[in-house]
Amino acid sequence: MNHPPQTGHPSTRDLTPSIASNVLANATCRTAIQYFSATETDVTDLDELVDYVHEEVATITAPEQARIELVHIHLPKLADYDVIEYDERSEVIRYRSYPQLEAILDLTTQSEGGDEDDG
Numbered sequence: 001m002n003h004p005p006q007t008g009h010p011s012t013r014d015l016t017p018s019i020a021s022n023v024l025a026n027a028t029c030r031t032a033i034q035y036f037s038a039t040e041t042d043v044t045d046l047d048e049l050v051d052y053v054h055e056e057v058a059t060i061t062a063p064e065q066a067r068i069e070l071v072h073i074h075l076p077k078l079a080d081y082d083v084i085e086y087d088e089r090s091e092v093i094r095y096r097s098y099p100q101l102e103a104i105l106d107l108t109t110q111s112e113g114g115d116e117d118d119g
Helices: 017-024 027-039 046-056 063-080 099-112
Strands: 043-045 084-087 092-095
Touching (some): 017 099, 027 063, 027 099, 043 046, 063 084
Antiparallel strands (some): 084 092
């Protein structure tokens, strides 16, 4: 699995196109990242993110489905790529801003005109 290079300071972290593609390949991951932009916060709890993902992703039909996918698939993936920090005990999620990722996400969202799960 590819990981972003650790350069010491968050503002100097680079995000390769390959990593950005892996992170943004799934509607649930994209929506989780969009949550932080939409709410203008860097920290949230799992319940808030579950509700947001359930409301925004067409293929998520129940809050419990959103919770399971986030906890077992998407939050670990985003943490592996250093996009978030997720504390499983407190269920607190801290977003680590990547301006490059956000710019790509904005362009992707504009060109798609919406979110459908494609991977």
